[in-house]
Amino acid sequence: MTTEPEDDPxxxxxxxxxxxxxxxxxxxxxxxxxxxxxxxxxxxxxSNPEGxxxxxxxxxxxxxxPAELAAALSDIAPYQRRRLPTIGAMxxxxxxxxxxxxxxxxxxxxxxxxxxxxxxxxxxAVHDLRTPLQALLAMTEGSAxxxxxxxxxxxxxxxxxxxxxxxATGDLxxxxxxxxxxxxxxxxxxxxxxxxGAQLVFEPPAPRAVLRGPETIFRLLAQxxxxxxxxxxxxxxxxxxxxxxxxxGVWSVTLEQWQQAGSVxxxxxxxxxxxxxxxxxxxxxxxxxxxxxxxxxxxxxxxGEEAISVAxxxxxxxxxxxxxxxxxxxxxxxxADLHGARLLIVEDNAIVRDWMARAFRxxxxxxxxxxxxxxxxxxxxxxxxxxxxxxxxxxLPELDGLTLARRLKQTxxxxxxxxxxxxxxxxxxxxxxxxxxxxxxxxxxxxxxxRLLASVAQEIRDLRPTENPMPRPAPAQMFNAEIAGExxxxxxxxxxxRFMIRAxxxxxxTVQALRRDGFGAATRAELHSSVGSSGxxxxxxxxxxxxxxxxxxxxxxxxxxxxxxxxxxxxxxRNALDASPFSSTRSGNADP
Numbered sequence: 001m002t003t004e005p006e007d008d009p010x011x012x013x014x015x016x017x018x019x020x021x022x023x024x025x026x027x028x029x030x031x032x033x034x035x036x037x038x039x040x041x042x043x044x045x046x047s048n049p050e051g052x053x054x055x056x057x058x059x060x061x062x063x064x065x066p067a068e069l070a071a072a073l074s075d076i077a078p079y080q081r082r083r084l085p086t087i088g089a090m091x092x093x094x095x096x097x098x099x100x101x102x103x104x105x106x107x108x109x110x111x112x113x114x115x116x117x118x119x120x121x122x123x124x125a126v127h128d129l130r131t132p133l134q135a136l137l138a139m140t141e142g143s144a145x146x147x148x149x150x151x152x153x154x155x156x157x158x159x160x161x162x163x164x165x166x167x168a169t170g171d172l173x174x175x176x177x178x179x180x181x182x183x184x185x186x187x188x189x190x191x192x193x194x195x196x197g198a199q200l201v202f203e204p205p206a207p208r209a210v211l212r213g214p215e216t217i218f219r220l221l222a223q224x225x226x227x228x229x230x231x232x233x234x235x236x237x238x239x240x241x242x243x244x245x246x247x248x249g250v251w252s253v254t255l256e257q258w259q260q261a262g263s264v265x266x267x268x269x270x271x272x273x274x275x276x277x278x279x280x281x282x283x284x285x286x287x288x289x290x291x292x293x294x295x296x297x298x299x300x301x302x303x304g305e306e307a308i309s310v311a312x313x314x315x316x317x318x319x320x321x322x323x324x325x326x327x328x329x330x331x332x333x334x335x336a337d338l339h340g341a342r343l344l345i346v347e348d349n350a351i352v353r354d355w356m357a358r359a360f361r362x363x364x365x366x367x368x369x370x371x372x373x374x375x376x377x378x379x380x381x382x383x384x385x386x387x388x389x390x391x392x393x394x395x396l397p398e399l400d401g402l403t404l405a406r407r408l409k410q411t412x413x414x415x416x417x418x419x420x421x422x423x424x425x426x427x428x429x430x431x432x433x434x435x436x437x438x439x440x441x442x443x444x445x446x447x448x449x450x451r452l453l454a455s456v457a458q459e460i461r462d463l464r465p466t467e468n469p470m471p472r473p474a475p476a477q478m479f480n481a482e483i484a485g486e487x488x489x490x491x492x493x494x495x496x497x498r499f500m501i502r503a504x505x506x507x508x509x510t511v512q513a514l515r516r517d518g519f520g521a522a523t524r525a526e527l528h529s530s531v532g533s534s535g536x537x538x539x540x541x542x543x544x545x546x547x548x549x550x551x552x553x554x555x556x557x558x559x560x561x562x563x564x565x566x567x568x569x570x571x572x573x574r575n576a577l578d579a580s581p582f583s584s585t586r587s588g589n590a591d592p
Contacts, residue, residue: 033521034089034108042073045103054108069106078102083109083518085556090520109520173428175317176215178253179204182241185223193230198237200230205243209251213314214292218253221289224282225257225308235260235305249316249502256300258307264299269308273297286310338457339364344383346376346392346404347422352445356391359449360456373399380408380417387417388460391443394423394430402437409438418459422447429525432532440536478576483538497577503533504574507542511567515560519553527553545569 034054037046042065044055058065065073068086076082078095084106092105186202193200229237238258246252271283272290290297295312343365347353350371357367368387370376373396380390390408394401405419421434421442434442440459443452487496510530513523527550534543545566552562 033110034106036106038073038104038106040073040102040104042070050108051106073104076104173213174215175210175212176218177208177210178218178243179208179241181215181219182222182226182239182255185219185226186239189223189226189230192227193237196230198230198233200226200237200239202239203241205241207243209243209245210317211251211253211314212317217289217292221286221293221295221310222255224286224289225255225310228282229257229259229308232263232265233257233259234263238305238307240307246313248498250313251316252311252313254309254311256307256309258300258305261301261304261306264306264308269297269299272308272310337364337461338453341365341388341457341460342368342383342385343456344368344370344376344380344387344390344417346370346373346390346396346401348372348393348396355449356452359453363453363457372397373401373404377404377407381411383417389418389420389456391420391422391456394421394425394434402433405434405437405439420456420459422452428529432529435532435536477544478539478541478573480535480538480540480543483536487538500537500539500577501574503530503537503539504542504570504577506530506533507539507546507566507570510546511563511570514549514563519549519559524553539573541569542566542573 034050035046035048036044036051036055039045047055064070066084066087068084069089069091072082072084072091076091076093078093080093082091083089084091088109089106090109092107093102094105095102183202183204186200190200226237226239236259238256240256240258242252242254242256244252244254268283272287273296274287289295290310290312293310293312295310298309298311300307300309338360341360341364343360345353345356345360345367347356347369348371353369353371357369360367368379368383370379373392375398376390376392376396377399380387392401392404396404399407401421401423405421408416408419419437419439421439422445423430423442424445431442441455443455484496487499491499507530510523510526513526517523519527527546531543531546531550534546545562545568549559549562549566552559
């Protein structure tokens with residue numbers, strides 16, 4: 001968004017240092033970790049609250065700057081970045097114009113303990129609210145009208161929780177079906193349209209797709225766009241969603257709100273694209289949402305109709321089953337074939353546990369339950385034959401869900417059950433941790449019964465081990481035989497190969513980030529995610545190399561040699577996949 005000249009009286013005349021300080025004070029960089037702007041002598045020019053607290057600790061009682069920082073200030077070159085491991089910070093030297101002035105930006109690599117504590121408290125608060133929301137949904141499940149109303153209201157509350165959690169984690173992305181999202185909005189707004197005598201219809205796309213992106217932002221944009229058309233538009237209101245695969249793995253998403261010609265306010269599309277402070281709250285919200293989505297706004301017209309159109313692109317989600325496409329309101333849920341399935345539910349909330357048990361029993365499953373992790377471990381270990389699946393909450397008394405999953409994964413039984421997480425935590429880091437612990441999937445709370453049953457049925461049906469698992473070559477251990485075999489059975493040769501290549505691309509980006517930025521807070525998160533992606537796609541050699549980087553980084557060692565080994569593992573695995581589908585897994589003997 002460009003700034004009008006009259007809104008910036010200092011344009012072209014401001015001192016470079018003043019501009020820099022003003023930029024830092026409003027930057028996202030200044031939000032979550034200590035930030036200090038220092039001159040060449042080490043004097044403080046600017047600090048955010050975290051940085052001010054750090055400065056006070058350093059200089060309290062006449063103290064001086066840490067020796068490592070003082071030494072770096074004396075000899076760091078312009079534009080150079082230097083990691084200061086003793087104080088856990090990154091120092092960047094910035095020149096200010098041609099006069100030779102320079103300043104140094106010192107930013108902590110990790111949030112302060114106080115910031116981490118606030119994040120943890122907010123994260124736990126989100127979990128503590130989402131769990132009773134699931135219980136509320138369980139109690140209303142018997143009444144169709146009340147259940148639908150509760151589901152729509154809980155969806156909006158869940159949006160608020162997702163935004164709150166994203167402020168703490170920096171992650172807004174989730175896997176979602178845009179068609180289901182828009183259908184839910186139309187279902188929610190339809191009573192308002194009927195009350196106003198307006199006809200509201202939704203024309204879904206064909207084909208549908210599950211994408212990865214900020215669903216909450218898209219939902220807010222779509223709800224405002226459709227709601228405004230119902231309230232202020234005229235004629236038939238048609239909501240049209242178009243999806244198109246523009247290149248491998250990337251989809252274009254176009255949402256069109258059609259209404260009677262002449263009913264779109266003049267200048268509205270320009271205001272949505274340009275933004276500014278003069279528009280209504282709804283216009284500013286849609287503009288902000290469009291900026292997050294990197295969207296383009298247009299005014300479309302045809303005889304008797306005109307439409308506001310918003311278009312953007314999102315990547316395709318990975319690892320999702322067709323069950324995820326079946327939860328749109330108004331669509332019949334898929335039949336959950338669970339007759340004969342043996343399930344264990346490990347959940348500490350009695351209302352949610354009993355509701356899940358009843359739902360699965362109605363679908364024909366044999367269900368056992370446990371109120372804590374220790375009881376769940378005992379039941380799962382003693383079961384003969386093994387359960388087909390274990391559904392486990394992550395936050396459990398006695399033994400948490402991740403530890404329980406790791407314990408079950410380590411058992412030597414050939415008939416280990418499928419592990420499915422069920423939790424209020426649904427961020428990227430949690431999903432990666434679940435994958436590393438051996439879970440096949442993480443289902444979010446709150447979740448309607450139809451989608452829960454369909455998701456679990458899909459896991460049991462599609463993720464059983466194949467009779468002829470793909471062997472791994474003994475010396476290189478390039479691929480995990482069991483996981484690679486499951487991928488081939490699920491996706492076919494080409495689909496499994498594409499899935500693995502995506503994980504390789506993620507690992508390659510992680511290597512670049514590690515070499516560029518070192519082992520810090522941001523790269524630790526990337527590394528953690530890459531470990532999970534490599535694990536669930538069976539890239540055994542790459543996963544081992546990633547974990548080696550993790551171990552060395554956490555120990556404070558030099559990660560450069562491990563990064564080189566990781567790059568070699570990625571290249572070797574990519575060559576094996578490029579030669580012919582899984583050619584390297586078809587030679588040699590499997591690991592004993």
